[in-house]
Amino acid sequence: MSTHVPAGYKWWTGGKSPYNVSYGKLMMWIFLLSDTFTFGALLISYGTIRVSQNYWPDPNHVFNAFPLMGHTNLPLAFVSLMTFILIMSSVTMVLAVHEGHKRNRAGVEKWLLWTILGGSLFLSCQAWEWTHMITGSHAVLIDGQIKEIGATITQNPYGAAVPGLMHDGHQVTTPGPVGFGGFFFGITGFHGFHVFSGVCLLVLALVWTRIGKFDNLGHYEMIEKIGLYWHFVDLVWVFVFLCFYLI
């Protein structure tokens, strides 16, 4: 495949793949383009609803918890860790693909394992964050009464503060826009589902590598295709991170 390509060589004349891409990889690229539109639609919907509200919770205030740290105020610390883990898993994925090019089965297995670990860790973090938000209790003034509620897809405790009203030493708020939970859990959940599918694919790839499937085939292209997907899911996270945690 490393044949010298003369200048002015025509790629589109038929009888071969333009740019030498296999159909499998081409399909993966196009699928990712399609999936971009799925996420794009969700994020834009989120954006339009959010700007139509006259109040939206401050992420620094919502995402300020860290496991085992009690009530210490650590804005965005945990999500930064999650993001770091996911990005590192992309790095290990690159290394797996690299070993695949060298047809080094042991190397592929090693880096696949690290990637699976990274993906699973990310999912565990997400599970913790969701649990923390859903089971959390915040004093909220609802119909003239103070209630302790968490954040779910149908209720949102992160509303504007009620001036001067305190409850057990905490500021009491009004209910926030319900769209917050719907979009937060909906979109991070949809992304988490993508990560989960990715982990499943990686496990499958690991099994196939183990039983020597790719060695028999003579190439590790499947690892590359899963790699494309994995990087994509990573990239989507960057946007989710931006839209929910930073803005």
Add this chain to the structure above:
Amino acid sequence: MSNEIAVQHGVIPHEVHEHHDVHHHHETFITKYVFSQDHKMIAKQFLITGIIWAIIGGLMSVLFRIQLGYPDVSLPWLEDIFGHWAKDGKIQPEFYYALGTMHGTILVFFVLTAGLSGTFANLLIPYQVGARDMASPFMNMLSYWFFVLASVIIMASLFVQTGPASGGWTVYPPLSALGDASQGSKIGMDLWLVAMAMFVVSQLLGGLNYVSTILNMRTKGMTMTRLPLTVWAILFTALLGILSFPVLFSGFILLLFDRHLGTSFYLSDIVLGGNILPNEGGSPILYQHLFWFLGHPEVYIIILPTMGLVSEVMSINARKPIFGYMAMIASMFAIALLAFLVWAHHMFVTGMNPFLGSVFVLLTLLIAVPSAIKVFNWLTTLWRGNIRFTPGMLFCVGFVSMFISGGLTGIFVGNSTLDMHLHDTYFVIAHFHIVMGVSAFMGMFAGVYHWFPKMYGRYMNNTLGYIHFWVTLVCAYVIFWPMHYEGFAGMPRRYYDYSGWESFKHFVELNRVISFAAILSFLVQLLFVYNFFYSIFKGRKVTSQNPWGANTLEWTTPIRPGHGNWPGEIPEVHRWAYDYGKDGKDFIPQTEPVGKDESTH
């Protein structure tokens, strides 16, 4: 030169040869006819499933046209068949709404999207680009079976106690989001959404295959600009689907959440049956945006493949090269691009900012330009042609006629000021049935009559074909032309009974004429169905390899090709597909090398 040949050998990817060895395997009934991975068989499966759906969807329109044409008449046999849905022999309102909704859903998605693209993309891509099969025959099979799954679910929804979805084929919330809002908003609506989700998966699997086959698996010499227009049309169609269906999918996910998890994506400030619902902050308009971002490209997903079919069949039967080949490609590209930028013309009356509305007016009217270029090219292809009036050719001409009539009314509704009056009236019904419904059917019929010999090795009956064409054409105009007047008069669409309205009761007789023509045109479609199935078994046999004298590669295969299409090597291509009547020769197939002193086109 020698250098180049070395590269050619170096870069031939493995998949081009991958299918060489599959086509000698022993085939059982199951692998040949049911879980087939042969593109030709999958095409037939899509076509026949599509025909079944078209009959069901068409029958639904007959039923609601009975209600519209004869609102006071009681037909006891209706009650015998449909029970309480047609109490006292009269179609009940819930039934009427369900019929209209399912008619739209079935015809738009199951017939004119899956049935049409599924048939001709599968049949023609490998044949015409010169490939042994699709890039991934397995995914291709999955695409069909996901379509079947969607079909089974939507079919099941017809039989549930509360009936199928009934809020119109666009299923706008809040009606579709609140189970208590109407009969059709209950389980029928859920089944509808799940079926459509399966449908999107099927489309995606199919689309990925179409695009990668066209880009990657063209035979030697088949440059992009030698591809027949059918293949170009399918390429754009597939890309539209790949980029717009996911948005619909997202919209449906949010709708399902609103229905079952109590979220408020589309809901706000609603009082239902005297109860104030807790939902707040959502927007039903958001749904409309998500829907029409697919919805408008969807109408081009329906019409583009037929534009390709018509271009091809017309050029062959006019014995002339298609006029403006490159202009055809360019205008399809323009249409595909603009298709993504006009969706809000369906929403002019949602309280949209008039300035934004005017932007969408401009972009919408721009689409008329490439559409007009295509029409011009078809007319010029016909001009002074040596026309053979086969049934396929007649349907091509019918297509152009319909497309012009419906395109012109598009310019009416594309102007927001006019659309304020025309929106949600029969004018819109007339517009899109002519430009999309009937046109697309005409194009599809052209394709079926033309490629039937390739599919089954037999011809369809011509006389029945002519009757089919003329009755369909006349009925189509009788049905939809008067609807423009009704629309101008403000007659709203989707109403159950117009006879009680002072403003519309004088249309009762006109409606009766329309209903009569609708029923007649349904019956004549059955004639087509009869012709189709009869000819599969008893039609006149094809005896020559290239019965139409066509240039494209499918006619270089044996009359009944096996899996793999060409018994020997895949032929090489030396020219474009439209050398008809060139240098005194009737036609020159794509496989013929360019002669020394041949003129260039």
